[in-house]
Amino acid sequence: MITTVTLNPAVDKTIEIHGFKPGTVNRILGTRIEAGGKGINVSKVLKSLGASTLSTGFAGGESGRWINQWLKDKGIETDFVWVDQETRTNIKIIDTETSIITDINDKGKRIEKIYLKGLYDLVEKWAEKSKVMVFAGSIPDGLSNSIYTHLIEIASNKGCKTILDTEGEQLLQGIYAKPYMIKPNIDELESSLKVKINNENDIINHCEGFIEKGIQFVVVSMGAEGAVFVSKKNVLRAESVPVEVKSTVGAGDSMVAAFAYGMMKDYPLEETFKLAVAAATLSVKKGTTLHAIHEIENFKEKVNVKKLR
Numbered sequence: 001m002i003t004t005v006t007l008n009p010a011v012d013k014t015i016e017i018h019g020f021k022p023g024t025v026n027r028i029l030g031t032r033i034e035a036g037g038k039g040i041n042v043s044k045v046l047k048s049l050g051a052s053t054l055s056t057g058f059a060g061g062e063s064g065r066w067i068n069q070w071l072k073d074k075g076i077e078t079d080f081v082w083v084d085q086e087t088r089t090n091i092k093i094i095d096t097e098t099s100i101i102t103d104i105n106d107k108g109k110r111i112e113k114i115y116l117k118g119l120y121d122l123v124e125k126w127a128e129k130s131k132v133m134v135f136a137g138s139i140p141d142g143l144s145n146s147i148y149t150h151l152i153e154i155a156s157n158k159g160c161k162t163i164l165d166t167e168g169e170q171l172l173q174g175i176y177a178k179p180y181m182i183k184p185n186i187d188e189l190e191s192s193l194k195v196k197i198n199n200e201n202d203i204i205n206h207c208e209g210f211i212e213k214g215i216q217f218v219v220v221s222m223g224a225e226g227a228v229f230v231s232k233k234n235v236l237r238a239e240s241v242p243v244e245v246k247s248t249v250g251a252g253d254s255m256v257a258a259f260a261y262g263m264m265k266d267y268p269l270e271e272t273f274k275l276a277v278a279a280a281t282l283s284v285k286k287g288t289t290l291h292a293i294h295e296i297e298n299f300k301e302k303v304n305v306k307k308l309r
């Protein structure tokens with residue numbers, strides 16, 4: 001099975017507005033609410049792929065209970081550390097005129113140190129039963145930037161392959177624990193390393209820097225520009241598939257989910273990368289991370305992956 005760890009889950013509320021204008025009264029065309037946060041989105045895609053998945057992390061209050069029930073209704077197992085603080089709500093505004101998406105993300109309520117033992121225990125317990133464990137998203141106040149380092153060490157000691165999808169100091173510190181894979185997007189890569197990336201070679205060079213630090217797979221997603229995959233032996237480049245954008249929320253998470261799935265099934269690399277781009281593109285096209293497996297498999301045929309090395 002694949003366990004996902006979301007330290008900062010969210011109720012994702014998506015609002016559609018035609019011609020969104022800040023500073024004026026905007027009328028809502030449609031609203032959609034889903035359980036969200038990066039690891040939870042990964043579990044949603046894994047469920048679509050037919051994988052057995054469990055979602056853990058911190059949850060609290062009415063919104064925490066709502067997320068827990070929403071996941072259970074979708075057939076996703078849960079085992080959260082229950083905290084006394086309300087889980088956050090994030091707002092996504094989709095302008096249906098321009099297709100521009102505005103994310104308004106709450107930083108999440110502070111998590112007190114007393115809850116850490118519960119988290120470590122759950123990660124250890126589920127790592128024992130999982131082939132892959134995914135750690136994804138921001139961390140709420142109260143937790144150290146090295147939290148992922150510690151959690152990855154716990155999971156790796158239980159023989160789990162780990163994926164880390166976060167940014168900034170948490171990504172840099174998490175790398176000390178040598179996660180099996182990381183997936184920054186290009187902006188996260190630039191801001192985490194405090195560098196300016198000018199071309200594909202720059203991306204590959206930075207990825208190789210991570211590989212030297214003991215990471216096996218580095219995937220850099222570049223929105224409408226596609227993605228790059230780097231391992232010790234291979235460099236692959238995927239073009240994006242042009243689609244009408246419904247929502248880009250969760251595109252990166254779909255990519256991570258497909259990689260976790262491929263790693264669990266020991267799929268060939270190129271197939272896994274294609275599946276990842278297909279799942280991400282479908283999320284963009286449909287505006288949700290919930291798909292049927294045959295949709296992703298069919299869409300995979302449209303994905304073009306070039307082997308650069």
Ligand SMILES: Nc1ncnc2c1ncn2[C@@H]1O[C@H](COP(=O)(O)OP(=O)(O)O)[C@@H](O)[C@H]1O
Nearest residue numbers: 185221222223224226227240241251252280281
């Ligand atoms: N506008 C788009 N058109 C087509 N594909 C897209 C678009 N945006 C994202 N994708 C696909 O989704 C993948 C992940 O998107 P990206 O925005 O880079 O990740 P994140 O959600 O982590 O920021 C991309 O590599 C690409 O394959």
Ligand SMILES: O=P(O)(O)OC[C@H]1O[C@](O)(COP(=O)(O)O)[C@@H](O)[C@@H]1O
Nearest residue numbers: 036037090137138249250251252253
């Ligand atoms: O678009 P991505 O990077 O795949 O992730 C989308 C998810 O990330 C969030 O924007 C939260 O991000 P953070 O955990 O980094 O705050 C959620 O609201 C949403 O479900």
